[in-house]
Amino acid sequence: MTEEKPYLTGLPLILATIALSLSTFLMVLDYSIANVSIPYIAGDLAVSVDQGTYVITSFAVGSAILLPITGWITKRLGLIRTMVLSVAGFTILSWVCGMAVSLPMLVVTRFFQGLAAGPMVPLSQSILVQIFPPEKRNTALGFWSTIVVVAPILGPILGGWISYDINWSWIFYINIPFGLFSAFIIHSVLKPFETKKEKMPTDWVGLLLLAVGVSSLQFLLDKGQQYDWLRSPLIRTCVVTSIVCFIFLIAWELLHKYPILELKLLKIRSYALSLLFIGVSYAIYFGAVVLVPLWLQTNMGYTPIWAGLAVAPIGIMPFLFSGLMGRWVKKVGPILPLFICFILFALSSFDTSFLNTNVDFWYVAFSRFLLGFALLFMIVPLFTLSLQDLEDWQLPSGTGMLHFIRAMVGGVGTSVFTTMWQRRSAFHHSNLAAEITTTNQPAGEFFKTLDGLHLDKAQQLDVVNEVVNHQAAVLGINDCFWIMGWTFVGLCLFLLLGRKKKVRYTPLA
Template sequence: MANVANAQAAPLPPLTGAMLAIGAVSVSFATFMNVLDSSIANVAIPTIAGDLGVSANQGTWVITSFAVSNAIAIPLTGWLSQRFGQVRLFITSTILFVLASFLCGAAQSIEMLIAFRVLQGAVAGPMIPMSQSLLLASFPKAKAGTAMAVWSVTTLVAPVVGPILGGWISDNYSWPWIFYINVPLGLLAAYSTWTIYRSRETATKKLPVDTVGLSLLVLWIAALQIMLDKGRELDWFNSGQIIALAVIAVVGLVFFLIWERNEKHPIVDLSLFRNRNFTGSVIALSLGYGAFFGTVVILPLWLQTQIAYTATLAGLAMAPVGLFAIIFAPIVGRNLHRVDARKVATCGFLIFALVLFMRSQFTSGVDRWAVMLPAYIQGFAMAMFFTPLSMLMLSGLKPEQIPAASGLSNFVRVLCGGFGSSITTTAWDSRSALHHTQLMEHANAYNPIYTDSLNNLQQLGLSSDQTNAMFERTLSIQASTLGANDIFYFSSMMFLVLIIAIWSTKPIHGKHAAMDAGGAH
């Protein structure tokens, strides 16, 4: 990389023809790999947890550790890209991601796996923001919507392939291979990207790094994440440790905000939130992603631990989410300049609300078609999720603000995804326990349905202990299902409320959409 041509200060012309196609595919491929690793482990959590001797709930740390470290690293993207150049940063990040993936596959304990997932998330931080920047610089300004659609498709395909691939590998090989497959994919993406973009390196300059801001960021996010993950285990605020973590998180956040407002070179540019479109879009996109990602985590867990799905079947049940997304995302991107982006995003959120409401009606006897139908419908919502909100978010910003804006929005989105995963799994456990207690209140000698059921089982030849064990298992499945229903229903309502954030932005439809989006580089 030392032989890269001198960084150019003037804006580079867009790519054309085969170079544009190969460049877009190469950059998107690395993004695909990154997002794939966020979803591929979801259906494999029970397998990983069982193999490493921990509970499925403890296994979810494999997901949240990646998300949180990834979120912490993203704000560094702006400083790193100016210090080393966007192309060098993107390729270095991709190669380090390959190495971290290999280490994850080689982990021999849950502690080692979580540590390597933290490393993997950290080095992956710049990949998604840089992929957006490189894609926007590759396309003509008038086709910024198409560039964002290409980027969005990769983030939509990965959640489709991830569960299927993760489930199939877990059932037919061994879970380490869900990480090992990143090695050839990552090396191919790094090589092809370097081939196309090595002569398009951006200008570099030395800037001081906000070490205080970064330290405060790590402190409050780590404290909050540990509190969310350990709260259930330590009985929440009845634990001195949880209280201490909560205090550290709150105080750390307050000092972080104060410091960043007055820092000359902040790790997070909070001034971006003065832009109405940026603020409204980031709120809708991030909280919506948190609700979506949380339900994506608990759905395969529920299917495997309660409904007796294999990892492969759970992956196939979730796979249709990307079918219509892949088809319609490019169409949405190409035609977004013709309509009000807020209307498109609102349609997406309404469909998300419908899908989650349908899932809130699941029962323990749900058939496979009933599980898959909402996933098919959700594809339409995904196609109208990332692209219009990304366009709204970037509209009105100056070209030099785009890298920081992309980094900050992805930071908040990924952080909300990690928090959403922890909150939903904790809430699911809590609601399931509540429903279990409520159902047990009806299991007494004065309830004829209960006594008749026990008598019928004993007449089939089951002993008293076997009957009680079967009843307890049935009760646990029902309680867990009702708990999951509560999470899906709340998430459905959340998407409806977030429509308010969408309409707090200013419209960018028509020719102004193309101009604003085009200014995104």
């Protein structure tokens, strides 16, 4: 356990907060900034867009491997030293990514950049909690939460602008000055919070099982849709490999004297409950965040930048009021805000389930604003619930596993809901197409309109198929949001039933 350290105040506290928040911002931003840049990267490196997506997958795999063992790494290297090495490695590898001249070089570099970046988010949160006085920790978590929300929203907008108007390399070069600043400040200001190195044997079996299991899981989440899921032998192999590895990993870690995963933290009821809520709510949130801009681009004719602007209002309420939310949570505890959060998420999802092909930019933007209002009540209470009963020495392990779950369920939610959207769209397309007959009056009137445009039969059928595609897509996405809404209703009921066994609330201190 670490010895008592004085809390930071004044300018050192401000600088440390900026540096830690900036490192979090850079890492979270890097998850999303490359997404819209893939076509430009693929064109410049003379590969297909599908091949270019490995730039995203490799980074996700690298970061996912180290996320859950952040606490183990910290014990071996020290808290501040691990953070500095992580930020510095991420920054240097950003420069190498920008210099890449081939896809293999970029993919390999992005994997190592992900490895370096893995501990950044959990450690920044862990350190931030420790350097603030107890009465201000919830406010600090609120500020930190704002960064986590805003970065992935800005990523596609910033990535699209840089790739279109400058060059895709600059989505990596932009990290360099900010990364160097963060590493320098963290090294200079936070030395008093360094922890002692612990000498312990390396759990090579656990590391191998974790690396193979996480890599297989991340690959099938990223590429499952492209390879048609279980119809692909490769995806089936990944499913079996990940399941087997995780089963053996859990058994091994529970019995090993020096485990790389602190699974015993799951005995803490508030921590285990928070992981459950994070798993479900983040899966749905990521699904909602991905589906709307995807629908706008593929069916409504939006450019990536305009689609990003349409969903950007998600971040308005968390950006403005996360600090106040931290203070309120300190007074009332995390359970009431979470109940309000689940109700607002349900209402927002039900509202979005009435989309149609005539909605304009402002309608979509306002619906995303409502989602952001729900998000305001989610992040700070969830992180407060997860950390409130952990000792300082448990924070690196606890935050590492927490953010590992968050990252994994984000991929699960994205994959599940995009697949669901595709399947429901195909279902509605089949039903709508069956209604287009000569005896159907609206269909007959539409064909008469097409006759007036002097289109031949083949052209008319193409137009009709396009209209049916758009209608089926919007009906499919509405089905997805309907399911999201009822899932949050279920979480509300679970929370109410759980009140019979109250979760002890201990203000962060």
